[in-house]
Structures are given as structure tokens and as C-alpha cells.
Amino acid sequence: MSILVNKDTKLVVQGITGRDGKFHTGLMNKYGTNIVAGVSPGKEGETVEGVPVFNSVENAVKATGANTSIIFVPAAYAADAILEASEAGIGLVIAISEGVPVQDMIRVTPILKQNGTLLIGPNCPGLITPGQSLVGILPAMIFKEGNIGFISRSGTLTYEVVNLLTLNDFGQTTCVGIGGDPVAGLYFIDLLERFENDPETIAVVLIGEIGGDAEEQAAQFIAEKMTKPVVAFIAGQTAPPGKRMGHAGAIISSGSGTAAEKIAAFNRAGVPVAKEPAEIPELLRKKLAELK
């Protein structure tokens, strides 16, 4: 088992003829992801990395039965691409595009809800179920099949921590990069719930960062609803207020959204928070030992 993507994932790549779309189609293909179609208006009939290209998501879905989409189009067109996928009946959309205006995402959200479309991102590295399906730009070689669920707001910090997990023999069920934007799709609670219900996942590693209060909400959810152990890390403990740390969502405003508040919330929920990434495998080992 796993969450969200697996062997049944039939992927359509929106923006497949662009530089990034083409490059990552190649890597995802190589990993074994079942990529059934690409979309690039005006290029129907062409192929990229052996994948047939269509003018619209609708055409791609009709011809191939695609059920999941990944979006590489430029930020200014990302909201449009997300809605196109949703209206074509795609159930899960992963938006990689970086720099999407917040109000575009606000306008998209209620329509996705109406259509029952799940969204991950934007500004995210995507997700992977090791051994089954890679839908994103994550470097495949660091992942390994196993029983740990993984959720993160960051990209390369995800790679850093997953690499440590794999080196310490903690393989993963599914790893999800939810992205660093203030208004995004599936978030900590949505994914914690899925991991809680996934029989193969035995514990979850959660990587948060400064800004907003999603970590505090996650802590409350863990305390109230989760039986599986969770280990956390929060990036940005030394970040000054009022400065946006790269991610649009990573900003401490008027004393809220600080790492200290998030760490305190996790500690209250019985979730150990690592002082540095290297400490995570050890905390996980301890938590799992407590279960026995």
C-alpha cells in the first residue's frame, strides 16, 4: 500500500514539450511511472520520450484514461492548467510550477472542491511511492521501499532527510512534498490522515518550516486522531521576522508562525522535534521501539 500514487497511476504531463517537462518526463519514465500522455496545445500528434502529445487534457483523458496530472507550465498559466485538468476529470493534480500568484490559487480552490479534484502544490517537488510511481522532480536514487510516510514543505531539505532515512534503513511508503506556498492543495492534516489509514505505513516524518500555523494544526490532529508515531523537524529556527525565506509561505509575521511556537505545539502533542536533520533517524528508532 501507499497513498495517492501507485502502480495504477496513469499520468498526463501538462507542459511536456517545455524544457523541464521534457527532462522530468524522461526521468519519471525511467523510474517506471506509467506516463500515458502529454499536453502541449498545438503539438498534438507529436511524441516526447515516446509519450503521445495532445492539444488538451480532455483529449488526453479520452484517448488514454489518464487519472493523474503533473503540471510544468510557467507560473502565469498554472491556475489555468490546474482547472483544465480538474474539468477534464483528473482526480489528482500535482503542480510543480513555482511563483504562482496567491489569488490565482484562491480562485482555483472552490472549483477543485466542487469537482472533487485533489491538488498537491503549487511550488512543490511532487511525490513518490518508491518502487511504484514517481510523480515529480524528486531524485529517485535516494528513495527506498519501506514503511515510513514522509511529508514536507520543502524540496532539497526533503532529499536531505529522506537520504538519511534510507541510509539508516528506513524505507518509505510514500513521500510527499506539499510545497512552500501560503495557499496550496493537500496539507499536513490531509496527508497525516491518509498515512494513518494506510496499513503499510508504521510511522510518519513531518518536515515543517516557519510561517502560518499548519504545523500547530497538524500537532493538534496528531494528538487527537493519530495512533501512529510522528517525528518532526522545523526549518527556520533562526529566521528573522518580516523576511520571506525563499518560499512565499515562509515568513514570520507579527510574532506568529515562529519555529518556537511550532516546536512547542509538537512537544505538547508528544511529537519529538529533531534539533538537526541528522537526529531524525534516531528519534524515529526510539519512537518505534516504544511501540514494541
Next chain:
Amino acid sequence: MKIHEYQARQIFRDYGIPVPDSVLCYTVSEVEKAARDMNRMVVVKAQVLVGGRGKAGGVKLARTVDDAVAAGKQILGMDIKGFKVEKVLVADAVNISKEFYVGLINDRNTKSITLMASAEGGVEIEEVARETPEKIIKFTINPLTGLLDYQARNVALQLFGDIKLANKAASIFTKLYKLFVETDATLAEINPLVLTPENEVLAIDGKMNFDDNALYRQPKILAMREPDEDELQEIAAHEKGLSYIKLDGNIGCMVNGAGLAMATMDMIKLYGGSPANFLDIGGSSNPQKVIDAMNILLGDKNVKAVMINIFGGITRCDDVAKGLLKALEVLMTDIPIVVRLSGTNAAEGLAILKETGLPTVSSMSEAAKKAIELSKR
């Protein structure tokens, strides 16, 4: 992106929100002329991109032209939280019966725009939110319909009681919503929104922030940008595809990815050092980016050591190493540099760096410890 109060007032006026007259002044003689022309009680207000101007003495009421001149002399040139006051607004000081707060924000939790209103105006809304949250009315706006007239009226009625006054305020709320959406704002505040003894409802102070990701389609807003020195550096870095924020420490950091960059700063602090900056070189492997990044780091005179922390995913470690070699050729620096390369093509990258004699390590913790040690030499 932030703008000054005088700029926010102009946007409010453009959208038909009633704002008292005001004149922007750069010199004391301009203040004198403005006060004389207005010929009534005025308020002289420092224009700086930071909150708490009133408490810092940057806002003064002036009953006479002489008072205004004295206030102008005091405020122009003063320092408010590290910001030098270069201009003041001389504004009509209207009589106030009551002060209110109204604001719009992008709300992460509801994934919508939220209208906030309170009868506790004129003070910092964060304070009200902390101490008496029940005094703030919050209304979540459906993005598909926008803020409807009856919704604005119902919120206004809770504040004003009287329907005539509520209608005046509601019209301001819907105008504020319109300008919020049309300018891609992330924050639009009127604080205070005032009721005058003549039963007028006016905006006498305004604050607006905008979405950096949307500036490409907001040329009018972008033209209002007045960056300070630190921000100029940040903007210049941004144009080169780098995300840079200057801090006060002495260990320069160059990292790929925002989360890892924050974690790197944290680790330097954890081991007793102090980071000089946040610097994310992003996802691509362009050697030029590494050169540009090194230029920025070494341009900071406080930097005593540099820690390069790369986890190669899409970014290839050998490309980073090549960029670093080129950078070192042109830069000729004696600042010590520690390099941590891991992930995609790390071995190739480390082989390239071998001839430079730079210390290389494989873990983040080691890199942080080494950089701190070198910074103390």
C-alpha cells in the same frame, strides 16, 4: 512588496474610498507651505516602511503652521527602527468621534480572502487579536462571488449600528475588496477608519502589501516600489535567479533550496556560530549562478568563512563544483570556504574540487562545525 501610507492613500482615492487631503513633503519648507495652504489643523506623519511610527514619535499633530514646521524639523531625518525618514505626509487632521479597523488578508487556512473588522480601531490589530480576539469580526469571502453588498452591510452594521453609517462603511469595504483583488494585494488595512462628528466615514491611515509573485501583471504597483539598501541587494540577487537575505552574522551560506538553506542557518546557530545570510541558489545547475552567489557572499564585509551546502537532486554537484572553480579564479579571496556536496554526481564534484585544496565534507553537521572553526581563525 510593501508601499508607503501616502501610496496606499492614493490607491484608496483611485477606488473612491474617502481619504482626507494630504501633501507629501521632502523638506521643512515644503511642510510649511503645505500647512499654510491647508490652513487648518494638520498631522505630520513620517513615511517609512515599518510599523509603530506613532510610538517612535514619527506622527505629530500640529495646530498652527509653526507647530507643523517644528514637527517637520523633528521628524524629517529621524531614525525609526533603522529606517531614516526622508519624507513626511502633511494631512488634514479631521475631528474624530470614533475609530474602527478594517482589513483584508489572504487567509491560508480558509484558502480565501478574509474581511476583518473591529470597533477597536487606531491601535495595533495584532494586539487586539492577542488580547481580545472576540472584538474582531472575521468574514470569509467566497472567491466565486466576491464580497457581496449585503455581506459588507451586515458586517458594517455590527460596527456602526446605524444603517446610514453602515451603508457608508459597507461601500468602503466593497471598494477595498475590489482594489485588493485587482492589485493582487496580500494585505489591505484601513486603521483607523474614522467616524467624524459630521457623520462622515473616512480612511485616515492605510497599509498595503502585495504578492511578489503577481508583480509581473501589476506594473502600476511595481512602479511604486521604493526598496531600501538591503532590499536593493535582494532584488539584484533575485534578478540573477538567487534568493538572498542579509543577516547579521559572519558565516556566509550558499545552499540549494529554501528549506535546506533555512536548516543550514539553524545548524550554524545550533553549533554556536552566526549565519551572515540566507542564500538559495535554486534548482538549476548553471555555473554562473554559483559565481554570482560567491560575489554576493564575499561582498559582505562581515563574512569570515563560507559554507556551501548542496544536496544534488536536479542540481548536479559537478556543475556546482565547476562554477565554484571559475568563481575562485576570478574572485581571488582568502576567506576560507567549506564545501559539502551530497546527492547527484557528488563524487564527480568532489573530484573536481580536490585540486583546489578546499576542505570538503559529506554531512551538514560537519560542514557547519568546520565553517565555525574557520571563522574564528
